[in-house]
Amino acid sequence: MKRSKPIAALASGAVLLAMAACGGGGGDDDNSDAGDFQSETPPVVKVPDAEGPAPAIDGSEEGGTITVMHPDPDDGPSSLDPTGMWSVTDNGIMQALVFRSLTTYRYNPETGGMELVPDLATDLGTPNEDFTEWKFTIKDDVKWEDGTPVTAEEVAFGLKRSMDSEQLPGPGAYYSTSFFLGGDKYGGPYKDGDDFPGITVDGQDITIKMSQPFSEMDFWGTFAAITPIKPGKASEPPAYGLDPLATGPYKVKSFTPNQEIVLERNENWDPNTDPARHQFVDEFVLKFDQNQETTDATMISNNEESKTWINTIVSGTKYQDYTSAVGDRVGVYPQTCSSFLAPDYKKIPEIDVRRAIAFAYDYENVWAAAGYIPGTTREMANSILPPGMLGQDPDMEPIPGETIEFNPDKAKEYLAKAGYEPGEFELRWVYDDTNQESKDAMEQAKRGYEEAGFKTKPFPYSGGSTYDVWTDPENPIHKKLNMQGTAWCQDWPSAATFIPPLFKTGEQYNTGNFSEKSVDDKIKEIPTLPIDEQADAWGELDKMINQEYYPDINVGNINNLQAYGESIGNYTYDTVQGYPNLRDVYVVQ
Amino acid sequence: MAGMMQESLASTSHDPEGPGDEPAKEIAGRSPMRIAFDRLRKDKVAIVCFVIVIFFILIAVFAGVIADFFGVSTESVRASERIDLRTGLPLEGPPNNGFDPDHPFGVAPKSGNDLLAYWLYGCRTSLIIASVATVTAAVVGVVLGLIAGYRGGTWDRLIQFVTDLFLTIPFLLAALALAPILSDRFGTDPELYTTVKFYSVIIILAVFGWMQMTRIIRGEVLSLREREFVLAAKVMGVPTRRILFKEILPNLVAPIVVWVSLGLPALIAAEAGLAFLGIGVSGRPSWGQTINTAVPYFEEYPLYLWEPVIGIVLIVVSLNLLGDAIRDALDPKARR
Numbered sequence: 001m002k003r004s005k006p007i008a009a010l011a012s013g014a015v016l017l018a019m020a021a022c023g024g025g026g027g028d029d030d031n032s033d034a035g036d037f038q039s040e041t042p043p044v045v046k047v048p049d050a051e052g053p054a055p056a057i058d059g060s061e062e063g064g065t066i067t068v069m070h071p072d073p074d075d076g077p078s079s080l081d082p083t084g085m086w087s088v089t090d091n092g093i094m095q096a097l098v099f100r101s102l103t104t105y106r107y108n109p110e111t112g113g114m115e116l117v118p119d120l121a122t123d124l125g126t127p128n129e130d131f132t133e134w135k136f137t138i139k140d141d142v143k144w145e146d147g148t149p150v151t152a153e154e155v156a157f158g159l160k161r162s163m164d165s166e167q168l169p170g171p172g173a174y175y176s177t178s179f180f181l182g183g184d185k186y187g188g189p190y191k192d193g194d195d196f197p198g199i200t201v202d203g204q205d206i207t208i209k210m211s212q213p214f215s216e217m218d219f220w221g222t223f224a225a226i227t228p229i230k231p232g233k234a235s236e237p238p239a240y241g242l243d244p245l246a247t248g249p250y251k252v253k254s255f256t257p258n259q260e261i262v263l264e265r266n267e268n269w270d271p272n273t274d275p276a277r278h279q280f281v282d283e284f285v286l287k288f289d290q291n292q293e294t295t296d297a298t299m300i301s302n303n304e305e306s307k308t309w310i311n312t313i314v315s316g317t318k319y320q321d322y323t324s325a326v327g328d329r330v331g332v333y334p335q336t337c338s339s340f341l342a343p344d345y346k347k348i349p350e351i352d353v354r355r356a357i358a359f360a361y362d363y364e365n366v367w368a369a370a371g372y373i374p375g376t377t378r379e380m381a382n383s384i385l386p387p388g389m390l391g392q393d394p395d396m397e398p399i400p401g402e403t404i405e406f407n408p409d410k411a412k413e414y415l416a417k418a419g420y421e422p423g424e425f426e427l428r429w430v431y432d433d434t435n436q437e438s439k440d441a442m443e444q445a446k447r448g449y450e451e452a453g454f455k456t457k458p459f460p461y462s463g464g465s466t467y468d469v470w471t472d473p474e475n476p477i478h479k480k481l482n483m484q485g486t487a488w489c490q491d492w493p494s495a496a497t498f499i500p501p502l503f504k505t506g507e508q509y510n511t512g513n514f515s516e517k518s519v520d521d522k523i524k525e526i527p528t529l530p531i532d533e534q535a536d537a538w539g540e541l542d543k544m545i546n547q548e549y550y551p552d553i554n555v556g557n558i559n560n561l562q563a564y565g566e567s568i569g570n571y572t573y574d575t576v577q578g579y580p581n582l583r584d585v586y587v588v589q
Numbered sequence: 590m591a592g593m594m595q596e597s598l599a600s601t602s603h604d605p606e607g608p609g610d611e612p613a614k615e616i617a618g619r620s621p622m623r624i625a626f627d628r629l630r631k632d633k634v635a636i637v638c639f640v641i642v643i644f645f646i647l648i649a650v651f652a653g654v655i656a657d658f659f660g661v662s663t664e665s666v667r668a669s670e671r672i673d674l675r676t677g678l679p680l681e682g683p684p685n686n687g688f689d690p691d692h693p694f695g696v697a698p699k700s701g702n703d704l705l706a707y708w709l710y711g712c713r714t715s716l717i718i719a720s721v722a723t724v725t726a727a728v729v730g731v732v733l734g735l736i737a738g739y740r741g742g743t744w745d746r747l748i749q750f751v752t753d754l755f756l757t758i759p760f761l762l763a764a765l766a767l768a769p770i771l772s773d774r775f776g777t778d779p780e781l782y783t784t785v786k787f788y789s790v791i792i793i794l795a796v797f798g799w800m801q802m803t804r805i806i807r808g809e810v811l812s813l814r815e816r817e818f819v820l821a822a823k824v825m826g827v828p829t830r831r832i833l834f835k836e837i838l839p840n841l842v843a844p845i846v847v848w849v850s851l852g853l854p855a856l857i858a859a860e861a862g863l864a865f866l867g868i869g870v871s872g873r874p875s876w877g878q879t880i881n882t883a884v885p886y887f888e889e890y891p892l893y894l895w896e897p898v899i900g901i902v903l904i905v906v907s908l909n910l911l912g913d914a915i916r917d918a919l920d921p922k923a924r925r
Contacts, residue, residue: 292885293884293885315885316677317676317677317698317885317886317889320676321888362667364669364674365667365668365669365674367674368668368669368672368674368677368699369668369699369700371677371699373674373675373677374674374675375675376675433772433871434768434867434868435867436867436878436881436882437699440665440699440700440702443665443700444665444667444668444700446665447665447666447667448667457779458779459776459777459779460772460776460779460782460783460871460872461772461776462768462769462772462776462867462868462871463769463772463773463776464769476776476777477776477777479777480777
């Protein structure tokens with residue numbers, strides 16, 4: 001499995017970079033003020049009978065251009081090949097506007113949450129009793145941007161293409177290959193031919209057989225990686241990534257990798273087939289790797305140009321300026337990601353030492369030094385699962401009988417329990433040496449650890465992202481460390497996209513090499529449970545992992561600061577993607 | 590010319606007004622260096638600049654003592670003791686409050702580091718790196734220039750080629766490329782890494798700083814080696830080494846001094862530039878790093894940026910003016 005682009009907000013803080021998966025589960029109304037920000041999110045509601053066109057929006061207007069700014073370090077997609085898309089930004093843009101999939105999300109203005117609705121399929125799919133087989137019926141009136149109809153064969157080809165983990169590493173290389181029957185041995189249509197017994201097409205019907213119970217195929221079906229692909233030379237990687245064929249309301253007008261995407265109206269998109277998307281705006285311009293200071297200053301100036309801008313990353317230091325300049329058009333939005341310290345399970349085998357780290361980490365000071373606003377863009381967390389996810393228990397005590405906070409005396413107690421005198425146990429971790437905020441955050445963390453009785457040895461790294469060190473056991477620095485890290489966002493609001501990648505033996509992002517048979521067994525067992533018991537079972541597993549093993553220290557849930565210009569109409573936030581909801585925005589003329 | 594005339598008149602003629610009052614002033618030949626120094630002493634700009642330079646040198650040398658005197662240190666503190674974590678700005682002192690006697694220069698936003706301590710030690714870092722790199726570059730440049738100019742032939746062509754080669758390598762590109770290599774090579778030992786980074790900055794600055802020196806020296810030597818005193822020494826069988834060090838080198842002092850006094854500020858600025866780009870020193874304060882962190886705060890907290898900028902501007906301008914003055918003083922043709 002390949003990691004995709006880091007989530008921008010995290011990269012800038014550089015304490016931890018996020019595995020860029022699809023955000024999810026979080027939610028918040030768009031006028032929220034940082035002061036009384038709540039992470040409570042409306043759960044995703046499934047609406048299997050939703051039909052096009054998407055519900056009308058009061059006061060919506062046609063025309064205009066919206067520019068979405070992505071300040072550095074969000075450098076956007078390097079390829080627009082849908083199969084490879086696995087970052088918040090990529091999916092937030094392309095799923096919402098360009099690529100239609102089996103299912104998709106729709107914004108519900110009443111709850112402020114997202115709904116799971118059919119997209120290319122007529123409903124949310126029909127599973128068999130034990131979720132080992134899913135059947136989707138494809139609508140017969142959906143067209144490509146060139147006017148030809150989208151066929152079930154093309155949808156099936158897209159599904160098969162998602163299993164090509166060599167040429168097109170993306171989410172499919174993780175989900176399709178591990179759940180589709182025979183997916184672990186199939187290398188995609190380019191390598192192993194079009195013949196894949198796990199997927200069969202009969203007229204407009206597609207049947208997917210699973211190798212293990214997969215009750216969340218309808219969620220996986222929303223991904224850009226599940227979009228149809230026309231077989232043939234034109235869609236071969238990597239060239240397809242420069243000019244992919246659209247099925248959604250917008251098509252690619254121009255694309256400069258890591259710099260800019262310009263989307264224009266797709267005249268062959270039929271709103272009557274699409275229950276989720278609108279086509280109000282003439283063009284979307286998506287700019288990446290923009291200068292943070294310039295973007296913030298322009299937004300704050302509220303000049304003519306920035307009135308139709310959306311800024312996806314507002315710098316924490318400018319938050320006060322924003323609130324006085326643009327009022328409630330700046331807000332805190334949940335990213336529903338968590339970041340973890342991952343002590344090496346073999347090098348730090350004592351649970352009391354790992355617990356001591358939790359009390360030695362000076363949460364608020366490290367966050368502030370890293371550029372976050374404590375309590376606003378970073379919040380204390382108790383569980384592995386982010387708040388709002390089904391099964392997450394906000395009252396669970398990860399260390400029985402304790403509230404987690406920076407508490408050097410408590411840390412010393414736990415160290416003593418493990419048999420270590422103050423100053424005896426050495427923590428070794430890596431930090432990004434090219435970034436002042438990261439260095440300041442390291443200094444704060446170091447000071448906290450030392451106050452709590454640890455010896456410290458931080459390792460500077462300037463060769464790129466600290467993920468290079470964390471996820472590569474062969475890296476010489478990795479070998480010297482006894483504490484790695486990771487940050488994670490779920491792909492859809494389900495613990496199944498959260499706990500297994502982080503705590504299953506041998507997973508790449510299980511950077512602390514946590515390995516317990518009882519946990520592995522549970523991870524295997526939960527998907528086979530009746531569907532309404534799974535969420536609670538994941539919650540129980542979360543509790544068990546924390547209370548019995550405490551392998552990772554959750555150092556905070558992450559929220560984003562975003563702002564939009566005066567002329568942006570109906571700005572809403574896609575709580576599942578963790579990205580502005582571009583489906584329903586318009587320009588106030 | 591005028592200056593020179595006066596000087597020589599004053600030193601060669603007898604005082605016409607008081608003959609016999611006191612023993613006649615000794616008629617002393619004065620070396621060109623002496624003349625230059627006397628001229629320099631009369632140059633007010635040079636004196637002011639010299640005082641400023643000395644001031645910064647004292648700061649660099651006694652950074653620790655001065656920091657102790659003000660009760661500040663570069664130790665990192667718990668940020669929340671000095672910083673409002675919600676805004677990231679200091680609780681006391683600038684920019685929102687008046688002068689804070691505990692931290693005369695204020696504290697850095699977010700981290701709460703004391704800015705005076707960082708400024709003092711940053712000055713030390715800048716001066717050490719720039720002066721060591723300048724001296725190294727000067728030595729390399731002089732040696733290669735001497736060899737090229739005096740030996741000529743193959744040696745000359747070879748050294749000329751190497752000089753041209755180094756001039757074509759973009760300095761910044763090389764520095765940017767070197768940083769990750771060093772990080773990979775020495776990243777497994779944090780203490781060694783800090784030391785390596787420190788010396789690597791010196792080496793990078795020196796490696797890309799000697800070429801002009803070599804060219805200047807080579808040109809001078811080419812003309813000097815045809816002069817009578819060198820030819821005479823050669824004829825008398827004086828060994829080459831002696832000719833180089835005793836006959837030629839003393840005549841090169843002027844261009845070397847000028848080059849060093851102008852090269853030093855350039856390297857101070859270059860070091861700050863490297864630090865600003867994140868490839869400078871690591872694990873110790875430097876002005877360039879402070880500037881890098883202070884830029885985003887310019888609107889809210891301008892003092893944060895002004896402190897290191899004023900430091901750099903003052904010392905660079907002073908050194909440059911001093912260098913100019915030295916050049917003028919040493920140049921017999923300069924108008925004074």
